[in-house]
Amino acid sequence: MSNQVNEVIKENLAEEVAELGTLEVVSKLNDANVSRVSKFTGGEGFGADIGEFARNVLVEQMFEELAE
Numbered sequence: 001m002s003n004q005v006n007e008v009i010k011e012n013l014a015e016e017v018a019e020l021g022t023l024e025v026v027s028k029l030n031d032a033n034v035s036r037v038s039k040f041t042g043g044e045g046f047g048a049d050i051g052e053f054a055r056n057v058l059v060e061q062m063f064e065e066l067a068e
Contacts, residue, residue: 009066013059022051025058033057 017025029037037054040046046053 006063010059010063013062014055017055017058017062020055022054025051025054028058028061029054030061033061 020028026034026037037050037057040050040053042048044053046056
């Protein structure tokens with residue numbers, strides 16, 4: 001897929017994930033990504049907002065699942 005198409009897909013996924021509550025986001029994460037989020041200590045462009053970090057991780061996960 002082209003980069004432009006990928007960006008549109010990621011934007012759509014981000015909009016979908018933005019509508020979810022934090023617990024819904026965490027429940028949709030796979031085990032590896034739950035572990036990744038649990039180790040979040042702040043920074044990485046998210047400040048101290050672990051919920052926003054989890055949303056970003058879920059978008060990445062969903063995008064990777066589409067590619068499979």
